[in-house]
Amino acid sequence: MRAIVILPSYDEAENVLPLSADILSRDPSIEVLVVDDNSPDGTGDLVERARQDEPRLHLLRRAGKLGLGSAYLAGFRYALDHDADLILTMDCDYSHHPRYLPTILSAMGEADMVVGSRYVPGGGVTNWPLTRRLLSRFANAYTRLLLRVPVHDCTAGFRCYRREVIERVEPFKIGSSGYSFLEEMVCRVHRAGFRIAEIPIVFEDRTRGVSKIDHREVYRAAWHVLVTAIRGPH
Numbered sequence: 001m002r003a004i005v006i007l008p009s010y011d012e013a014e015n016v017l018p019l020s021a022d023i024l025s026r027d028p029s030i031e032v033l034v035v036d037d038n039s040p041d042g043t044g045d046l047v048e049r050a051r052q053d054e055p056r057l058h059l060l061r062r063a064g065k066l067g068l069g070s071a072y073l074a075g076f077r078y079a080l081d082h083d084a085d086l087i088l089t090m091d092c093d094y095s096h097h098p099r100y101l102p103t104i105l106s107a108m109g110e111a112d113m114v115v116g117s118r119y120v121p122g123g124g125v126t127n128w129p130l131t132r133r134l135l136s137r138f139a140n141a142y143t144r145l146l147l148r149v150p151v152h153d154c155t156a157g158f159r160c161y162r163r164e165v166i167e168r169v170e171p172f173k174i175g176s177s178g179y180s181f182l183e184e185m186v187c188r189v190h191r192a193g194f195r196i197a198e199i200p201i202v203f204e205d206r207t208r209g210v211s212k213i214d215h216r217e218v219y220r221a222a223w224h225v226l227v228t229a230i231r232g233p234h
Contacts, residue, residue: 016043023101087160087162096158100116104158104160113196114197118136128205149186
């Protein structure tokens, strides 16, 4: 089965090539698609040069910083157009470690979507301040309660979907381009009746590069989850 890992990137020159090489080393069926939002630090140029010698490394350049959700959607379109059977998403800063990829791919044998979860037994986070831990816990409890989904880590970006899931749940209709995209995707997949599994991962905060977290997005995500709960996915 052909698996494509989508890596949204913006100013990840320090991480993108080591991470891509690590991912590709885990399984010969895996390919990497870097979706770069015109990074000023030359991330896209690095990938462009590297892909000349690595046929499983691909690059999708975009005009500017267009949001995480839209980067996933661009990656989904590419993966569908290039006959991927499994479509994965990961952060580009090494916070999602490639060592979990074999376990995630194995879990797909009995699931339609697998989430690399911080909040199931065996999972966790490292190098996070208490405020960030509490905020993440609250965001997930809030989402589980309002959207009535049986997933412990609704905001996790380390995921694998079967092609059929992406085709049926219509992610291209999701209105949010931010982190609430992830929460609505969980809701859509659950409501469509697909099997969702969680495997434990330890989320490791970045050691290189600069975090892109925008705290205003936290409020936008909370509002989007509330609207989704009231209206349903749309």
